[in-house]
Amino acid sequence: MTLNSAGMRSDGADGGLFAPYAARPHLRITTVYSTSWVCDPAQLPTDEGALTDFLSFGRLAPFYKMAREQLPRVLRKETIDCASLVFQRWRTDLPTSATLWHFLHPSGQILVALTLDVPLSLVESVPLMEDLYYANIECAGVPLEQLAGERVGHRSEPGEVPTPGFLPERHQLVFRSVRSPEDAPNDDTVQRVIYRSDLPYRPEYSSIDYPAELNRRPTTVGALGPYASLICGHQDYIENCVLLSAVQTVGSAARLREIREVAHAYGHRFRTRSDSERDAHRRRTMLESISEGLSHLELELSYSVETGGDIGTLVPALRVESFHNALYSAMGLTDRSATIGQMLTRLSNAIAAELTSVESAEQRAGDRRRIRTVVAVTFVTTITGTLSLLFGFFGINARQVDDQRSMFDDRYTPIYTLIALILACALAIFGGMRLHERRTERRERSRDRTWGTIHGLLTREFGAIMLDPTRFTPTPSPNPTVPGTRTRPPDGEPQPSPSGAPTQ
Template sequence: MSGAGTLSDGQNPLPFDPYASRETLRLTTVYATPWTYDPATVDQAAGRPADVLNLGRLARYYNTSDQQLPRVLRREVLDCPSLTWQRWRAGEPVSAQLWHFLVPSGQVIVTLTLDVPGTLVEAIPLLEDLYYASITCAGQPLEQLAADRIGCTPNGDGTVPGFLPERHQLVFRSVDTPDQAPDDDVIQRVIYRTDLPYRSEHSSIRYPTELNRRPTTVGALGPYVSLIAGHQDYIENCVLLSAVQAVGSAARLREIRAVAYTYVHRFRHRTTGPGDAHDRRTTLEDISEGLSQLEVELSYSVEVGGEIGMLVPALRVESFHQELFAAIGVTERAATIGQMLNRLGNAIAAELTSVESMEQRAADRRRVRTVVAVTFVTTVTGTLSLLFGFFGINARQVDDHRSMFDDHYTPIYALIATILLCALAIFAGMRLQERWEERRDRRRRHTWESTHRLLAREAGAVILDQPQPIPRSRRPESRTRPSRTTPHY
């Protein structure tokens, strides 16, 4: 606790950290960037958040889980007179700070914090400038300034990649009495960044319960702007870290979706010819490997980021964190993209099964060709070996003065022919047996009756006899039919 703190009511009042007290508004805009570090290479450069930000009694929880939460890469104080705007003309900021955060996935998140005088409604044009980064510092655009500070080099075309579409704004205001708390109309004007009236029944603003518990505290969240009023300084810093985590997760989710669509395009335009099995397998294996990486990235960079209660046991922090992820739409979109990756993986698995079947059939054909060739060679060589072996023995049945085609050797030729015929008969009998078994399997009935009898045998189910049809009773006629011979008038 810093300062004297605030005492609670009761006989034994408990001291609490003092609520933030400042005469100016604090506007913080969080920008997602395409700049990414390997987290293993910047562990020493990135500091723990509690070493730079005032996190109060929650500092030790953030330090313990610093590998799972955003960390601070660098912080710079900007020269306020050098800042220029496109829409805002209400004055000059009191202070300006440029932050670079590193989220667990390695993404760099840029944050610009301004302390400005004026009211909430007067700050709406400045919020518009901040959201679209319509700011220059000493004539240099904000995107170029942030890229230079992080060491981002230009692309091949000479341009430096700027901020990504994912961004979120935080508006912090001090509240001393309940009368100073902003009303619903002011809240919607700030969150929608427009000075226009609205109908409350058509609004996407969320009010976390824990941030609106006291008369002097306000917490209102929108998809792009959030208003936090009347809370302690360490809660505001925790809110900032949650916004950094949410923006980083949203940006990574969009990148995962883009890569998944690339894989879908490759899957749809794969080769399908029977002679391209190897190319198909290679393509499918590459896509499958990429999908496994996307699955891990979706789980550890997006889905896990939406849960902070296990790391920081604070109701207000957890309430804001969960509502912010829901307001931005990260939770629902992550589930949708997860299903898309799962279904694409199932399609690839089915295609790989088809390729394996094709390769198996090709292997079977090669094996059959090999067996036929070997069997033919074995049969010919075996027959010749038997024949020449007979003529090569030293016996009186072999006459050197007779030709091998003489009728004297008819019995030996008949024996060889008999052996070949027996082999052919054995082959034909086995083939007939195989065909008979195939026909028997095809005639086997696979109906629901077989299933019920299996259940009756294994599980004790009871099979009832076929019920007798119930005779349909004739409905009594309400009137007597007229005789055909009776004329009708």
């Protein structure tokens, strides 16, 4: 049994074996733009914007339904009047259809996609692709960026400095039908489309990637670059899967750049903190705010960038996974996310070390406050205790206390001597304890932490044997005039002389 170009059984049996290949008469170009507009997905109805309501995924539809919370969703789909479109470079003809899409990335970022069907060949579409990539398009006199913003409720106030809506991250998809293996584009045509340049090239210096699963059939072609991809001869549902993967990847790339910019701002703030932030409390407050921000960035990096690079777990399809992984790699997201992850980790380590320094400074300040408090309380206690002993003695009703004598009379010398002895004993006890503490500190500082320390530990724990170098047998000094004892060689064999020259 063989298959025809439509994907049906060629022997005339009823029913199709798999979905037919796309038989579109014109070229389809879809450009995906990342934007600075965000929307909280939790504020939208969960059953609104389902992918399967706007895009056909064929037999893969159940998997996209199951993973709808981890994939982009469709906010709007609008058909645009082709006669109202004006381009900067391409002026040869009008598109046959135009569709404006608004997608919502799982991170909350809104992405815009413009799909045009044009009666052009691949090479003739290069000027149009330039206009689409740089958004040099107007619809009824309104720039595409402004039109896309108005559709989601973004309007600049009069006198307000307009903020850019479209961000640098964007990717173009070119879809084309292939009727026969001879109709498939060659490598030179592919590179002209991927690089958007109608010039020859040297294949050994090309960075175009050809995923294996997208180029398996004679009539299928899949070529990827960082900014444009060419998909030829595949089914409609594969093209829709490719579109959704491009939306996911462009959104992740934009979020990765934002994470890098915020992390760079945190690092700059940490390194150039002013003298007013040298105070321990202000330093702690600043470091805690940066540390909290870094925790959010690390979580966003994991869930909005790194997790988005895995589509095979959600959709078990070789061609979809092959394109998605290749696009992530072509746009450099895998290596960049690892680099930015290390950047966040090292900045977190620096913040933690600085917090440890602040805690140590605060602890030393606390110790000094406690010492001052203890000294003051001890002084007051000593004075009041001494006066309590003295006044307690003079306040008793005993015959040893004569109310006719002065308290400074020589008769009371024994009681003053006793109080002085008590104070002297307290001072001696304090001095002895301080002397013992200093000796202990000196002994700990002078502890030998040399080579034998770690090997002594190994000796105790693992049974290593430590040798005494003084018991080594000295190496005998060689006597150049007296040959050493050796076995006599067999007869007829040359015997080396003491000088090293062979003896005949």
